[in-house]
Amino acid sequence: MARHRGRGVATINYPIGMNLGGDPSQALVHSNPTGKFTVSLSSIDLGQGMKSVTRQICAETLGVPIEDVYVDTADSDTGPHCMGSFASRGTHRVGNAVMAAAREARGVMMEAAAEELEVDPGDLETDGRGSIHVKGAPHRAISVRDVAIAAQFRQGKTISGRGIFLVPLSEVDPETGEMSPATCYAHACQIVDVEVDDETGDVTVLKMTSAYELGRAINPKLVEQQLVGGSWMGMSHALYETPEPYYPDAREGPRDFNEYLMPGPGDICPHDIIVLERPAADGPFGAKGPGEMCANPSLPAIANAIFNAVGVRIDELPITPERVLRALRARGRSVAPSRAR
Amino acid sequence: MLEMRKDIFADERDDDLREVGRPTQRQDILGHVTGTSAYYDDHHFANLLHLKVLRSPHPHARIRSIDDAAAARAPGVKRIIRGADVPVNLNTLLSLIQFGKDDEPSLATETVRYRGEPILAVVATSERAARQALELVRISYDPLPAVFDVEDALKPGAVSVNPVYPKNTFDYHRKYDHQKLRFGDVEAAFAKADMVFEERYQMSPIEHAPTETNGSIAVPDTNGRFTVYTSTQALFFSLDTSAKINAMPSNQLHFIGGTVGGGFGGKVDTLTEPLAILAARLTGAPVRYRLSRHEEMQFGSPRGAERIYIKDGVMRDGRIVARKVRAYFDSGAYTRLSSYAVVKCVAHIPGPYTIPNVHGDVYCVFTNRTPATAMRGFGVTALDFALECQMDKDAVAIGMDPLEFRVLNAYRDGDMKAHRRVAKNCALIECAQVAAERAHWPLRDEFRRMSSRKGGGEARAEAVADRTLKPAPPGAPRTPASSSQRAAYERPPADAKSPASPARDMPSPAAPPPSGSTHGVRRFSSIFGTRRR
């Protein structure tokens, strides 16, 4: 009886956004009379950071400081349509819609500024600190605040913009499955080290080392939140969770968190994360989305690590101590698993 | 803990952005750490009523009779709602995008098809009063045989779960009980392969377990509207579904949400809003319907279980030459979103690898269990588990390093994928190299030198040439839209590709919307609206 260490790997990709039905989202951006901007959405922040990611995209596009943008969501009377927060579509679809709306608003802002400075709008640029100036002549400047006041009270312009981003619906061929399921994909490779106790069947995850490629990371801390939390969920799926422990037998279902198991704060492991950015041609600033794919490699990587540790394949989830022990016992009797022809 | 490798793919990016790329604090963080972020239940109403549903104790049964007289007289009870009170008591979520047939009642009337299916709702002055009244309802059932295993459900003579899909499978394209993927010739490739492996994988059902359970509060507003505070993760999906079930114009509903205590896919199904609105209409008072933790765990939809068979043909030099996948999604008693997951799963086969011969058959199967729904990685998580375990077995069997085996077979820019789109913007090889370096996983030099941007295309782009289906003749008439399947799901002639010019991996143009109703219900969707037709 002993503890055995093992190491497993998985490499995966993940489609960004919904691949069926057409996948639109809309956004509205407008300035108040003193040059502060509101983004109106009906998209949902479930914790993934929708409000924060769209705020950064809007500020970047407008060329104003982040403090001057506030994201208001989700009210069906004021926020235009969004399909919803699922399918890793938030950053890519909603981000693009916000970018389009912010671009339109910026266009009006620059026209209004040009009128005040009596120059061509094309000669102007934003400094990202709340000011607009003539390219190459920073002293010929006007604040966004003064532009907004002028637009509202003198020029009669609305500094506002509408945006929509639509990935048209994907045809699916009944015979071949030919389709355009997504416009871009995120990628990951995860290496997991585990320890398996052959007496109790317990599996301890010792360390994760991962590389994720997710297009432009709009906010590396929010990306980290998704990757750390997502790989925890992957570990949980692999080793702990199910509402039907004896599936397809539907009995013995857990009713609360004493019976539905997930790894607690004492069951987590160090996780080395490296992020790569290969920008997507149609992503906002090249962004894809980290939300869903980060959980996926952990399930097989852990299963493969268990094989590496104790030489048994467990092809049924979750990999409970009971399943590990049964597999170890079965291995004693069975022939080698290779089916070479 | 997190390192950005800006040096990789640096030539494809300008890193001169001001706000994007910065670790800016979350906009909502102050609210979170002070407990002042307002979730749906943080709206307080003095005369709030509470809705609880009675759930079936049987996985499959005919309802013989319902006696709710005593419950109606119980203290605090304001109203009992039965299936007959629901204006449109049959719906399917994806009817909003014209995909699938209405198959699920809000409250079961004649038959219950899973343990926990709602039959009746009590609206009372407190949750406790509602629960106590539910104890007084007497229902007599004739239990029916039930089916729980996806493959049992497909056998001849199996119990029929869902009368809208009597053969226990979702209809694809009005002619198949599954979605197909066909690329190259797997059988010929298996015959030539050095080794062939076939394995079976079983993904468990999984509960989303958000710390905030599903719920909503519907409040009668002035001017005949209803304000709905909701935990939904898809505001207009839920609004339009609620409008449909309640036969109300969508502008009579004002949904407020957006700050949600976790979802992970479990808050798309609009489990509570339609009945909360109906109850608010029937009582004239604000009504909250929130799932208990037990309900959330057993009767809120889970991630569906999937059973997956994979057969690989592999050469001794490490190339995978054929992959055949057969998968069964356990949808539970009703469709919800599993029909869609099947399509996403088909698109994901054979994983991020370039394999010249691929064959997939994926089924959406009905069983007598809680209907399944989306969850983080929907349609892909289970397949990735199966594929990546299979990759490991393949590598071990041919005596190759498992990571080198993956790098060797990884897809690269310019390769043809099995769903007949050219791969671009690939980065699997680079992820593998970077992770291997950090974890000191020994990769040989030739694998360290490989790149997603080199060595793809050419022969690897032509794998499909011998098997492309005959394209529809130009100008051929479109099949008219009818019955269960959206017209857009068919292949318009404009989209037909000749084998010589494989399609780029770009969105295909939108097909015209179907003419008229697709399944007998009113078209109401705010998603496409009526303006387009």
Next chain:
Amino acid sequence: MKTPIQLRLNGEDVATFADGGANLLDVLRYSVGDLTVKGGCWQGTCGTCTVLVDGAPRLACVTLAESCSGNSVETVAGLRRGADLHPLQTAFMEHFAAQCGYCTPGMLMAAKALLDRNPNPTREDVVDAICGNICRCTGYEPIIAAILDAARKDARRSA
């Protein structure tokens, strides 16, 4: 039959009437109006509703409200030190230790109970203190890091 209940809530005296058998969570949220306390399971298994009763962490959803009458109750609404955030709140912000934010109030109160009795906790102490609090988003690591950091910074400030 309503029962009178008097609490010292975050340093202020509050009084209300509650149904017999009402739990502290419902009384705090719906009678007193402190909506910073969240409910997650109503069966004592998730820790979301953690509050401090006379300084000790309690699951409000399974605590009889009447049993707290005359006691001091602390919720996240009283965590600030005057106009300033509590060091735990600052640390949770700096460490990005919240995503959906729903478990955060209970997590903060469990952490406060720990730091109040043990200003220099080890990682194991922190894990013990929050192991009854479910978080579905973060994977716990940022929360543990935030609590350890808050303890360090608070110790430095008091020193």
